[in-house]
Amino acid sequence: MESTAARTAPAVIVAIDGPSGTGKSSTSKAVAAQLGLSYLDTGAQYRAITWWMVTNGIDVTDPAQIAAAAGKPEIVSGTDPSAPTITVDGTDVAGPIRTQEVTSKVSAVSAVPEVRARITELQRSIAAEAAQGIVVEGRDIGTTVLPDADLKIFLTASPEARAARRSGELKGADVNATREALIKRDAADSTRKTSPLAKADDAVEVDTSDLTLQQVIECVVTLVEEKRAAK
Numbered sequence: 247m248e249s250t251a252a253r254t255a256p257a258v259i260v261a262i263d264g265p266s267g268t269g270k271s272s273t274s275k276a277v278a279a280q281l282g283l284s285y286l287d288t289g290a291q292y293r294a295i296t297w298w299m300v301t302n303g304i305d306v307t308d309p310a311q312i313a314a315a316a317g318k319p320e321i322v323s324g325t326d327p328s329a330p331t332i333t334v335d336g337t338d339v340a341g342p343i344r345t346q347e348v349t350s351k352v353s354a355v356s357a358v359p360e361v362r363a364r365i366t367e368l369q370r371s372i373a374a375e376a377a378q379g380i381v382v383e384g385r386d387i388g389t390t391v392l393p394d395a396d397l398k399i400f401l402t403a404s405p406e407a408r409a410a411r412r413s414g415e416l417k418g419a420d421v422n423a424t425r426e427a428l429i430k431r432d433a434a435d436s437t438r439k440t441s442p443l444a445k446a447d448d449a450v451e452v453d454t455s456d457l458t459l460q461q462v463i464e465c466v467v468t469l470v471e472e473k474r475a476a477k
Contacts, residue, residue: 256477257379258283259394260470261387264401265432265443267408269454269462273401274383276463278327281470284376285327288384288391289352291365293343294321294334296355306351313360321365323372325380353434362440366391385435388446397473398449399466405429407455 260283262274271287278285296306298319305311324331332340342348355361369391373380384391388398403411409425435443445451450469454462 255474258396258474260381261392261395261398262383263388267412268401268403270383270401272459273462274381275327277466278381282378284325284380286325286372286382288369290332291321292356293348293352294332294339296352297339297343297348298334306354309358312358316360316364357438359440385443386441388449389444390441398446400445400449400451402453403455
């Protein structure tokens, strides 16, 4: 049930950026649910288009092939924070997009400008349609997708803390291997030419290394409520 406060409060757009393993998804979902906002996992959209490319035999080492196919799949994101969904051409891909194969290829696909343009357009339209407001999580939301967001948060954590969390999420993952993969992914995401992973100048940075998930959620909820009160 949505609270009365959520219905009467002004709509607020919250951008939460940061690398993987910082508690971004768990925090974003919980904050959105608590405040009666919609929720969008932009990483899932990039994973979805990567899954489609792999499934349809597109050579993901060839940017020209990726670019040519970028407009083909229909990606639909459900924005209920308690049960977010993602489909590609009507197929539920919430499970398949989390495989190691997709994880290992998503950076290459995401780096192609045509893919980013397509997904960014999709993200902006979803945010624009969120009547109560929305929490959008990703890597370039505050800098590129929604530069006019009401509140921008950048989550960080030490590589060790991130690897421990991530290997807990990925079944059978080795912490050291996960740490190496995260560092490699950070490098790829931070150095790509189109919309790199970066902290917006006006973002609030929150280091989650030594915080519990509940503490991070409370911190972000407070920031959003302060922003809503000021609107």
